[in-house]
Amino acid sequence: MVTRRRAALLGTLALISVVSASMTSVATAAPARAASPLCQVADLLPSGSSAGLGYRCAEAGELLDLPIGEVRATQPSLGYDEVYYKLGRYTLGKDEINKKFDDWCEANGQEEAASALPDARLDNPSSFTCTVPVGQETPDTIAPMKTVVIGPGGVPYLTDGHHTLTSFYETADGGPNLHLRLRVAANLSDLSTSDFWARMKAEKWVWNYDVDGNEVPVEQLPSGVGLAKFQNDRYRSLTYFARDIGFTPGTIPFQEFYWGAWVRDSGAVDISGWDSNNLTSYLSTVESVSRAQVAAPKDAVIDSGRTAAELGALNAWNDGKAAGKGEFGKLSAPYSDDKPGKLAYALQYKMGLPR
Helix, strand or coil: CCCCCHHHHHHHHHHHHHHHHHHCCCCCCCCCHHHCHHHHHHHHHHCCHHHHCCCCCCCCCCCEEHHHHEEEECCEEHHHHHHHHHHHHHHHHCCCCCCHHHHHHHHCCCEEEEEECCCCCCCCCCEEEEEECCCCCCCHHHHHCCCEEEHHHHEEEEEEEEEHHHHHHHHHCCCCCCEEEEEEEEEECCHHHHHHHHHHHHHHCCCCCCCCCCCCCHCCCCCCCCCCEEEECHHHHHHHCCCCCCCCCCCCCHHHHHHHHHHHHCCCCCCCCCCCCHHHHHHHHHHHHHHHHHHHCCEEEECCHHHHHHHECCCHHHHHHCCCCCCHHHHHHHCCCCCEEEEEEHHHHHCCCCE
C-alpha cells in the first residue's frame, strides 16, 4: 500500500518531469529559478507543501520575508553596548515615535516610521506605518537592509545585521517569530558544506574569530540571534560609537570588527583606563580611538588585508567639527538631555540589568 508521503513524493517527481519537459519547448522570461526544476515545482505546489526546501529557491536581490529566529549567525560575538543602546532607546527613549519602529522600517526597506498608534507593537505591523509602502522601495531604501546568504539546505545565513536583529529579538514585542525582510546577497545552496564555507571566507562574508582574535570553527558559530548566543566584544562596542567621528560606516560586512581587532592588537591607542560604565571615561576612550583612526595612514592595513581607507577612516576627526558639535557632540549628550546620546542610553539601560 502506497503511503501518503510516498504518493506526495511520486506526485512531486512527476511534476518535475512535466516542468523539465515543458522548459525545453516553451520559451519564457522566467527568473533564474527556472534553471531549477525543484523550484519550479515549489511554485506550483499548495502553500506549505514545499516547506522542506527551506529558502533554497530564493534569488540574489530578493527581499526575503522570514521570522528572525530562522537566521544563522556568521559571527561569534556582538558589541553588547550597541544592543544596550538600542534597547535603552526602545524602552527609555524620549522620541515622539519609538525608535524601534524607525529601525524596523529602515531594516525592512521602508525608510522610517511615519506613524504609530499609542499601543503600537513591532509584532503587529498594522499598528504602525512606514514612509515607503511595500512595493514602492527604491535603491536608496533597499541599501540599508540587512543581508543573508542562502546556504546548503536552504538555510539563511545573516551576513549583516546581527546587532539589529538581536535588538529586535530581545525587545518585549519582538522575539524569534518577529518577521523582517532581508536582502539575499547570494544563493549558495547548491554547494557542499565545505565549499560553502570556503566561498563565505573568500568573500569575507563570515567573521569567525572570538573576542581575543582566536579562530572559531564555523560549526561552532551561533545557531541564531539573541544576546545569550554571543560573546561580548567590547572592542566592537567602542568602534560602533566611533561612527562618523573616526570613520564612516559603509557596506563592508564586519567593518567595526576589523577596527576592533586593530584597537585590540595594534597598540595604536591606550584604552587601559577605560571604564565602560562611566560616561566620561567612555567618551574619552571613544575620542582616543577615533582620533587614532583618523591618524592612521590611509594605506595602512588595519586587519585581514583591509586598509584604513577601505574601512572608511575620516580625513579629519569628527569630520572637522569641534568636540561639542557634530557626531561627537551628539554622542556626549547625557540622559538628562531632551535628546540623549547613544552612550547615555546604553549606560542608562545597563544600570537596570541584574548585577
